[in-house]
Structure formats: structure tokens, C-alpha cells
Amino acid sequence: MIKLATSLSVTLSLIATIGCADVSKNKTASTLVNTAEKIVNEPTKKPNIVLFFVDDMGWASRTSKNSHYETPNIEKLAGDGVDFNSMYIPTPTCSPSRATLVTGQHPARIKMVRHIPHKPQYGFDEYGRTEQRFHYWEKDPAKVPSVNWLDTEYTTYAEALKEQGYYNMFVGKWHLGHEGYLPTDQGFDQQRGTTNWGHPKSYYAPFFKNSDVYKDVKEGYLTDKLTDDAVEFIEEFDQDKPFMLSMWYYGIHSPLQGRKDLYEHYKQKGLSDKEAHHAALVGGVDESIGRIRQALSDKNIDKNTIVIFLSDQGGLLDNAPLQGGKKIDTLFEGGARVPFIVSWPGVTQAGKTNDSVVQSTDLFPTLIEISGGNVEKYQNLDGISLVETIKNNSKLTRTEPIYGYRAYEDLYASVREGDWKLLAYRSGKLKLFNIENDMSEKVDLATENPIIVTKLKAKLVNWEKEMEVEQYSGVQ
Numbered sequence: 001m002i003k004l005a006t007s008l009s010v011t012l013s014l015i016a017t018i019g020c021a022d023v024s025k026n027k028t029a030s031t032l033v034n035t036a037e038k039i040v041n042e043p044t045k046k047p048n049i050v051l052f053f054v055d056d057m058g059w060a061s062r063t064s065k066n067s068h069y070e071t072p073n074i075e076k077l078a079g080d081g082v083d084f085n086s087m088y089i090p091t092p093t094c095s096p097s098r099a100t101l102v103t104g105q106h107p108a109r110i111k112m113v114r115h116i117p118h119k120p121q122y123g124f125d126e127y128g129r130t131e132q133r134f135h136y137w138e139k140d141p142a143k144v145p146s147v148n149w150l151d152t153e154y155t156t157y158a159e160a161l162k163e164q165g166y167y168n169m170f171v172g173k174w175h176l177g178h179e180g181y182l183p184t185d186q187g188f189d190q191q192r193g194t195t196n197w198g199h200p201k202s203y204y205a206p207f208f209k210n211s212d213v214y215k216d217v218k219e220g221y222l223t224d225k226l227t228d229d230a231v232e233f234i235e236e237f238d239q240d241k242p243f244m245l246s247m248w249y250y251g252i253h254s255p256l257q258g259r260k261d262l263y264e265h266y267k268q269k270g271l272s273d274k275e276a277h278h279a280a281l282v283g284g285v286d287e288s289i290g291r292i293r294q295a296l297s298d299k300n301i302d303k304n305t306i307v308i309f310l311s312d313q314g315g316l317l318d319n320a321p322l323q324g325g326k327k328i329d330t331l332f333e334g335g336a337r338v339p340f341i342v343s344w345p346g347v348t349q350a351g352k353t354n355d356s357v358v359q360s361t362d363l364f365p366t367l368i369e370i371s372g373g374n375v376e377k378y379q380n381l382d383g384i385s386l387v388e389t390i391k392n393n394s395k396l397t398r399t400e401p402i403y404g405y406r407a408y409e410d411l412y413a414s415v416r417e418g419d420w421k422l423l424a425y426r427s428g429k430l431k432l433f434n435i436e437n438d439m440s441e442k443v444d445l446a447t448e449n450p451i452i453v454t455k456l457k458a459k460l461v462n463w464e465k466e467m468e469v470e471q472y473s474g475v476q
Contacts, residue, residue: 081343104364
């Protein structure tokens with residue numbers, strides 16, 4: 001609106017000037033007419049977008065939540081934008097979380113309810129490839145099949161943004177399939193540091209097993225190498241179009257191997273060996289975010305670049321005050337709730353927090369609206385655009401609950417509606433928590449609130465039918 005008002009003001013001034021001249025004889029007046037037309041017709045420049053997607057970084061793994069960690073760049077990003085307090089991952093584990101991010105569809109809908117395992121017993125060769133479409137998990141009581149790659153039939157946000165004139169750069173961890181299903185097969189213009197694997201062999205070179213990616217890199221730390229590539233892309237990008245940089249980190253996934261200098265720093269603070277490595281991995285990602293934002297500033301494009309930050313699931317270690325995490329009780333808050341920050345220069349109200357219940361399914365429609373696309377064009381989206389919520393820092397009102405779903409063990413589904421959260425088990429057990437009053441999920445209120453349990457259970461039953469997973473249900 002400011003730009004439009006300014007353009008209109010300038011145009012009216014030019015017209016007034018022209019009105020006092022003989023346009024047919026006055027070259028200056030003719031020039032003013034052309035200038036006025038150019039101002040009126042100049043399209044608003046679309047923003048660049050940088051998406052930081054961190055692996056296994058819990059909601060509490062930052063300075064503002066836990067003093068063990070030193071994350072000045074993440075805190076600065078939060079100070080520049082809106083810090084969402086209740087962002088959820090629908091299937092908190094590596095591959096499904098990524099599938100949702102790029103498609104806007106729930107993992108249950110696309111039948112990717114577990115991570116892609118890459119092990120021989122699931123049909124994979126030594127290079128992380130397979131022709132076997134599905135795999136089954138030995139400990140999954142329902143024996144739900146899960147796909148081994150993201151089909152190219154799905155529209156990714158890279159493909160959608162390309163239609164709006166964006167160049168798409170991908171850096172880092174993909175974990176959505178092997179050759180034929182990699183980022184450059186899914187609409188991205190370029191990829192760097194991307195392999196068939198879900199985690200590195202080592203964070204120190206050589207980084208990957210049975211892969212040609214970075215095979216000529218003889219020294220250095222993986223997070224730093226990925227950052228070098230991202231910074232180089234920003235510095236060298238000279239196309240007359242906006243870009244989206246998808247910076248998907250391998251960290252903080254295992255192996256627990258923080259950069260040596262950072263590890264020593266945290267050991268000296270008194271952290272245990274595991275804690276020091278974990279904090280060092282977080283610190284390495286935080287440094288990377290700072291370097292990339294500095295590159296945007298150095299190129300003088302930071303004021304026209306939206307920065308988004310989130311994680312794919314809870315952390316491997318302690319996620320206090322939240323219960324659960326990456327491997328235990330993963331649909332509890334500690335596994336499913338993750339950090340989420342949006343900084344949109346000139347748009348977001350700096351330093352604000354927002355308690356709206358949001359889910360990573362919402363990112364796809366949000367990116368479409370930001371880029372100028374039509375969200376209604378895309379079918380089977382399981383989220384809603386957050387643009388207005390981001391712009392106004394308003395409370396988002398959802399008309400439907402958000403659902404969590406995994407296929408590893410007895411605990412398999414969650415329903416969050418308002419303050420209430422239902423947890424469902426294959427065995428038929430149900431638990432109910434009031435997250436507003438009990439974010440640590442210590443007090444099961446199912447017995448005292450049978451009406452709420454019945455209501456949320458009925459919604460879960462209907463949702464399972466929509467996702468076509470009702471045959472595996474524990475509550476049907």
C-alpha cells in the first residue's frame with residue numbers, strides 16, 4: 001500500500017506538471033508522461049525466500065528456552081520477526097516431515113508414514129536405491145506400508161513457485177528418494193550437497209558413504225561446507241527473477257559429532273559428552289544461519305527476503321519442559337512441537353510471539369500466497385495459508401483439528417483442537433491433555449472428560465477414512 005500510494009502521489013505530481021505544458025511541443029512533458037506510465041505500470045517486486053529446515057532440533061534447543069545452548073542468530077531472527085510457539089509436524093520423523101513441507105499434503109495421505117530406511121532388509125542396495133515401492137516395519141503392530149520415495153506426480157512448492165517466476169535452489173538433506181526422485185527431479189533448478197542418504201557418515205570429510213557428493217572435499221565440516229555453497233549461490237545469483245533458497249540441514253541428526261571447537265567450548269561449560277556434541281551441532285547451524293543472513297545483507301537484498309526457520313521433529317536428547325522426543329513418545333509435545341520463526345522485512349511486527357496452533361502442512365499454501373499464486377489451484381492440501389496471521393500477528397482460528405500420525409509403535413495418532421489434544425494407540429488406549437494448562441502432558445484427563453474424548457475420537461475416525469488408512473486404525 002505504501003508503494004502504491006507513493007507511486008500515485010508521484011504520478012499526480014507529474015500529471016499536474018504536464019498539464020501546464022504543451023505536450024505536443026514539449027519534449028520534457030513527453031518524458032514526464034513516459035515516466036508516469038512506467039511508475040504506474042511497474043509491478044511490485046516479489047520477495048526472495050530463504051527456508052531454513054533443521055533436522056532433529058527440538059522446540060527447546062535454543063538459548064531462550066535452555067541456557068545450555070547458544071543461538072544468538074536464531075534469537076536475532078526471532079527478534080526480527082514472529083516467533084510461533086505452537087508449530088507441529090504431522091508425522092515427526094525425517095522423510096514424512098519433508099514430504100509434507102514440499103507438497104502441503106499430510107504424510108498419511110501420501111502413504112509416507114515412516115522415514116525411508118535405506119537398509120537391505122527393506123529392499124535397498126548399498127547406494128541407497130530400491131525398486132521396491134513400499135516397506136514394512138517389524139515393530140509396527142498394524143503393519144502399515146510406507147513408500148520408499150516421493151512420487152514426482154505430486155506438485156512441490158518448487159514447481160509451484162517456478163510458475164510464479166522463481167528460481168529454486170536446494171542445499172542439503174533431501175531424504176525423499178534416490179535418483180529420479182531427487183530435488184532436481186522435483187522442480188528445483190539446482191541442488192548441492194544432496195545424496196540418497198538421510199544422514200552423513202561423518203560431519204568431517206569424507207562425509208558420505210557410497211556417494212559421489214563432495215567426494216573431492218578432503219577436509220572441513222559438513223554444515224560449514226553446505227553454508228559455503230548457500231553463500232556462494234547468494235553472492236553469484238544475477239538473474240532478473242526472485243529466488244527461493246531451501247537450506248535443509250543434515251544437522252542435528254546423528255552422528256552426534258559437533259564441530260571440534262564448539263564441542264570443546266560446551267565441554268568447558270560443564271555439559272556431558274552427548275550434551276556438548278548436541279549443543280555444538282546446534283551452534284554450528286546457528287552460525288550458518290548468521291552467515292547466510294549476512295550474505296543477504298552484503299548483497300543488499302535482505303530487505304526483500306523472507307526468512308523462515310523450522311525443524312522436522314523434536315530432539316534426540318532432553319526436550320524439557322516438553323515430554324517425549326525423537327525416539328520416545330514422539331507424538332507428545334517434545335517430539336511433534338518444533339521452533340518456527342518467520343521474518344518478513346517491512347511486513348512482520350518485529351519481536352512478536354504468536355500462540356496460534358499451526359502445522360507444517362500450512363507452509364505450502366503460505367508460500368503459494370507469498371509468491372502471488374492461487375492456493376485454490378492445488379488439490380488435497382491439508383493446511384491453510386498463514387500470510388494474514390504472519391502479517392498481522394493475529395490469532396489463527398482453524399475450522400478443523402490438526403492430526404499427527406506415525407506407524408512405528410502402539411502410539412500412532414494425535415488430534416489437536418483448541419487447547420485439547422487426544423493421543424490414540426493401536427491397542428485402543430486413548431489419552432487426553434489440556435495443552436494450554438499442561439504443556440508437559442503430565443495429567444491424563446480422558447476419564448474426567450468423556451464427551452471431549454468421544455468428540456475428538458469421532459473426528460479421528462472420519463479423518464482416517466479420508467486419508468484411507470482406516471484399515472490400520474486403533475479406534476475404528
